[in-house]
Amino acid sequence: xxWAVVGSxxxxxxxxxxxxxxRGEEVLSLNRDDFDLENSVDDLAIALAGNEIVVNAVAYTxxxxxxxxxxxxxxxxxxxxxKLAQAAALANARFFHISTDYVFDGMSKVPYKISDQTxxxxxxxxxxxxxxxxxxxxxxxxxxxxxxxLYGEHGRCFPKVIAGLLESRDEISxxxxxxxxxxxxxxxxxxxxxxxLNNYGETLVHAVSSGQGSWFDFASxxxxxxxxxxxxxxxxxxxxxYPTPAKRPAWSVLDNSETKGLVxxxxxxxxxxxxxxxxxxxx
Numbered sequence: 001x002x003w004a005v006v007g008s009x010x011x012x013x014x015x016x017x018x019x020x021x022x023r024g025e026e027v028l029s030l031n032r033d034d035f036d037l038e039n040s041v042d043d044l045a046i047a048l049a050g051n052e053i054v055v056n057a058v059a060y061t062x063x064x065x066x067x068x069x070x071x072x073x074x075x076x077x078x079x080x081x082x083k084l085a086q087a088a089a090l091a092n093a094r095f096f097h098i099s100t101d102y103v104f105d106g107m108s109k110v111p112y113k114i115s116d117q118t119x120x121x122x123x124x125x126x127x128x129x130x131x132x133x134x135x136x137x138x139x140x141x142x143x144x145x146x147x148x149x150l151y152g153e154h155g156r157c158f159p160k161v162i163a164g165l166l167e168s169r170d171e172i173s174x175x176x177x178x179x180x181x182x183x184x185x186x187x188x189x190x191x192x193x194x195x196x197l198n199n200y201g202e203t204l205v206h207a208v209s210s211g212q213g214s215w216f217d218f219a220s221x222x223x224x225x226x227x228x229x230x231x232x233x234x235x236x237x238x239x240x241x242y243p244t245p246a247k248r249p250a251w252s253v254l255d256n257s258e259t260k261g262l263v264x265x266x267x268x269x270x271x272x273x274x275x276x277x278x279x280x281x282x283x
Contacts, residue, residue, distance in 0.1 A: 001196065004028040004048050004093070006035060006084060007057035011155035012098065015185035016055060019193060037080045044087035053196050054088040055096045056081055063102075064245040066124040077127035082134025089140040094199075096192055101148035101180070101208075103129045106249020111212075113255045114204050122246045136203075143195060145188070145207040148252045149218075152185030153277050158215070162222045163282040166229040176216035176236030180252030181208045184274045187264045194262040206254040209267035221268060225275035226283050 003020055007013040008029035020027045028051055048054055060076035081097055088095035102125030103118040120126045135142050151157035165172045191207045216236040223229050256263055
């Protein structure tokens with residue numbers, strides 16, 4: 001099968017390309033240096049021609065900066081997503097789009113189902129919601145994959161930040177009242193490839209690890225993966241004690257039980273597998 005991965009230099013894009021190549025799939029890697037999303041839809045379609053699946057891994061992910069850069073965030077997460085979906089349709093390719101838990105309001109107490117009402121509370125969340133809507137209206141054969149608390153081997157992510165802090169400080173503070181499901185980029189890649197090869201016909205998938213925990217819980221698991229850091233202290237604090245420009249969801253847990261095909265296992269167990277790879281520069 002022939003895949004085009006747009007945004008192949010990002011944390012998830014790199015992981016997906018590596019995963020596809022390891023499986024023997026044909027991959028066209030596209031990034032901002034050789035694929036200008038300011039081009040017309042027709043030109044984008046010509047560049048994508050011959051591929052059976054187009055994956056949009058392009059994203060503006062600076063949640064706090066988006067509050068003051070709404071145009072930039074909306075362009076990348078919204079307009080570009082819609083253009084890519086239209087181009088995929090013209091190229092007769094299926095279109096896979098990556099979205100986020102931030103399209104919800106973060107105030108639930110039970111995992112969000114696919115059918116639950118969206119209600120983004122931040123500029124970032126709104127930009128991702130717009131992207132979802134434009135993909136739906138594009139005419140493409142699409143699947144939207146919502147994920148959350150993504151981490152991986154490539155680029156900056158929560159485990160690497162925590163590992164660096166543990167190495168440089170005797171005590172750190174981590175928010176303990178925001179709940180989510182840490183998800184490894186490799187697991188997300190496996191879900192997406194599973195849907196690509198099997199074509200379950202779903203338009204919306206919650207592609208996250210099973211189970212739930214807080215950022216403090218995740219930081220504690222990161223510390224457990226670093227035996228030399230066991231004497232360091234991690235203190236749980238509230239959201240109010242760690243103010244940010246953009247409001248963080250108190251609840252980011254997505255229900256993955258409705259998903260056809262592969263379901264990612266418990267986040268703690270998946271972290272045990274991921275830790276030596278993600279933290280290879282620290283342990």
